[in-house]
Amino acid sequence: MEKDKVKDITYSLTKAGLGSIPVVGAAASELLGLIVTPPLEKRRSEWMLEVGERLKMLEETKGILLESLKENDTFIDIVIQTTQLANKTSEEEKIKIYQNVIFNSLENHNPELAEIQIFLHLVESFTVWHIKLLVLFDNPKKWLITNGITPPELMMGSMFSVVDEAYPELKPKQKFCNLIWSDLYRAGLVNTDSLSGMMSGNGIYAKRTTEFGDKFLDFIKTK
Known part of the structure; x- marks a missing residue:
């Protein structure tokens, strides 16, 4: 996936806001990029790798056809939301919970998206x-x-x-x-x-x- 397509929205907005401040703002924007971008990319890479490995395991142990997931809009919504939330935290416990939501949604063949969104909101707002x-x-x-x-x-x-x-x-x-x-x-x-x-x-x-x-x-x- 191209880097421009995976840039974090929050980071982009923050950088844009800093960039609107003349001279000093431009420098601050670049500094923020140097500080935030490397760990953010690392989080994304680790998340995608871990989720991918667990999906492959489910395919082998549960017979879930990964190719069919591309047509599952509810599953895609869940992956997008959990990915955004997981990239906002460094807490391993929460990251593991977000992963569990993805895979437990596959175990429940008819998950209600509204209920899942409530659960995700609770996880995001709760502490460990x-x-x-x-x-x-x-x-x-x-x-x-x-x-x-x-x-x-x-x-x-x-x-x-x-x-x-x-x-x-x-x-x-x-x-x-x-x-x-x-x-x-x-x-x-x-x-x-x-x-x-x-x-x-x-x-x-x-x-x-x-x-x-x-x-x-x-x-x-x-x-």
């Missing part, structure tokens, strides 16, 4: 911690055991007890965690509006993701 806490509270006890942590026997407490066990680094950041949880609740992904409420031991380890939250996780996880 949003995703980690959502995954944790899909099945708290199972997550702890899978990650080599013995769930403590609790008679009473709040869901922060689970967060503290899973991610000790978040223990002094309860306000931060509550902000994240509020985002998840407003998005309809969890069924409890706060991590702070007191409850029984069984309640602490209860599943907190909603049906929509489960669907979101199913669509972004590695399979």
Whole structure:
């Protein structure tokens, strides 16, 4: 693909804006190009290589005909959107999620593009911690055991007890965690509006993701 056809729109607009400033702006524009363009091209190349390799693997293991994907408008829309979003971040966790969206859309033979766009918007707006806490509270006890942590026997407490066990680094950041949880609740992904409420031991380890939250996780996880 020619370089002119793959230039990042955001970068182009930014450069154009700087270039409109006389003399100093022109120099700044060139400087921005020297700083931004090499890593941007590297991100694109790595993304295309990784996606291509996984598509080839799906062709070999699942019998998906790659040639037929050219006629699949929904798939093309998903690839274009995830590619743009992936090129905006250096976070490996998010890049992997964007890749998962592409391949999980192939597993779901009739994906709703509107729903996928909502999922992509959520991934883009969320931090990695949003995703980690959502995954944790899909099945708290199972997550702890899978990650080599013995769930403590609790008679009473709040869901922060689970967060503290899973991610000790978040223990002094309860306000931060509550902000994240509020985002998840407003998005309809969890069924409890706060991590702070007191409850029984069984309640602490209860599943907190909603049906929509489960669907979101199913669509972004590695399979």
